[in-house]
Amino acid sequence: MKRDVFKTEISEMMSEHLDVSADDIYNLLEQPRDRELGDIALPCFTFAKKMKKAPQQIAMDFAESLTDAEWNLIDETKAVGPFLNFHYKLSELARYVISQVVGKQSEYGGSDEGGGHNVVIDFSSPNIAKPFGVGHLRSTVIGNALYHVFEKLGYNSVGINHLGDWGTQFGKMIVAFKRWGSDEMLRSDPVRSLFDLYTKFHREAKEHPELDDEARAEFKRLEEGEEEATRLWERFKEYSLEEFNRIYDILGIKFDYYTGESFYNDKIDSTIKLLEEMNLTEVSQEALIVDLEKYDLGACLLKKGDNATLYATRDLAGILYRHNEFNFAKCLYVVGASQALHFK
Numbered sequence: 162m163k164r165d166v167f168k169t170e171i172s173e174m175m176s177e178h179l180d181v182s183a184d185d186i187y188n189l190l191e192q193p194r195d196r197e198l199g200d201i202a203l204p205c206f207t208f209a210k211k212m213k214k215a216p217q218q219i220a221m222d223f224a225e226s227l228t229d230a231e232w233n234l235i236d237e238t239k240a241v242g243p244f245l246n247f248h249y250k251l252s253e254l255a256r257y258v259i260s261q262v263v264g265k266q267s268e269y270g271g272s273d274e275g276g277g278h279n280v281v282i283d284f285s286s287p288n289i290a291k292p293f294g295v296g297h298l299r300s301t302v303i304g305n306a307l308y309h310v311f312e313k314l315g316y317n318s319v320g321i322n323h324l325g326d327w328g329t330q331f332g333k334m335i336v337a338f339k340r341w342g343s344d345e346m347l348r349s350d351p352v353r354s355l356f357d358l359y360t361k362f363h364r365e366a367k368e369h370p371e372l373d374d375e376a377r378a379e380f381k382r383l384e385e386g387e388e389e390a391t392r393l394w395e396r397f398k399e400y401s402l403e404e405f406n407r408i409y410d411i412l413g414i415k416f417d418y419y420t421g422e423s424f425y426n427d428k429i430d431s432t433i434k435l436l437e438e439m440n441l442t443e444v445s446q447e448a449l450i451v452d453l454e455k456y457d458l459g460a461c462l463l464k465k466g467d468n469a470t471l472y473a474t475r476d477l478a479g480i481l482y483r484h485n486e487f488n489f490a491k492c493l494y495v496v497g498a499s500q501a502l503h504f505k
């Protein structure tokens with residue numbers, strides 16, 4: 162490891178005054194909790210016995226006596242309780258940082274602490290047939306920044322776009338498209354027209370609740386892989402992805418996987434089986450749930466009465482899959498605060 166020039170100057174100077182090796186002092190130096198109090202701190206506890214003085218006193222005496230010392234890089238020494246705190250000369254700090262940045266270029270700030278381990282980052286993750294919202298944009302740029310930070314720290318980042326491409330809403334979309342949609346409108350402004358169809362469905366379903374039954378039936382067909390329903394769903398997905406990719410291209414952002422919610426369809430049964438084997442599930446009002454009342458989190462719904470799975474079920478299958486597939490050091494989800502309960 163390359164030595165920090167500031168810590169080196171401090172440890173050499175203090176070694177002269179303390180009769181302790183510079184190496185030992187170097188290793189004692191720590192970052193103050195509050196950077197206002199100093200750039201680096203030397204805890205004085207270990208010297209108390211030898212010097213027969215309280216650590217507070219040692220810190221105070223040094224702060225006083227070192228003001229006249231010949232520092233090159235240090236501006237000030239101050240006692241903060243039992244710590245002797247050092248403030249770096251700002252001009253020297255600036256010179257040091259800039260020379261590092263210029264010298265190391267894009268390697269600046271990098272390390273190998275990640276040891277090649279995987280960090281899975283679930284980010285962006287917009288919903289098919291819905292507009293790409295500002296919340297998705299936020300997740301996209303933060304997730305992408307994290308992706309690169311972890312790469313620089315020696316991890317292998319795995320970027321996953323967990324597309325919202327499954328759920329009962331696709332039954333509604335299919336009903337709406339069959340009733341009021343057309344190829345022309347899908348071609349002209351796909352995401353907008355799909356979204357309009359979706360809102361129209363909700364308006365109409367208020368007065369014609371039978372539409373909801375129809376939507377459930379369509380979703381069932383989709384779940385069973387029926388041809389027409391699947392074809393429509395694939396088109397919704399394709400058109401939406403085209404629009405999302407336009408945004409990712411502008412930002413220069415790429416994902417390693419576009420494994421959305423539908424990817425977990427064939428992994429749901431084994432996930433539920435596992436939860437059942439662990440005695441975590443129960444049936445409540447015909448639905449399969451995990452009771453989290455004792456954590457003050459209510460009930461987590463896994464399967465509705467009609468057997469349809471939910472967002473949470475697919476995320477549970479997702480985390481198990483990611484765990485097995487990537488053996489990750491971390492799995493991060495970059496999402497809005499409104500999902501706090503879900504992730505708890």
Ligand code: ARG
Pocket residue numbers: 283285286287288323324325476479494496
């Ligand atoms: N599609 C969700 C939304 O737009 C975000 C998904 C976040 N990721 C996840 N694994 N649940 O709100």
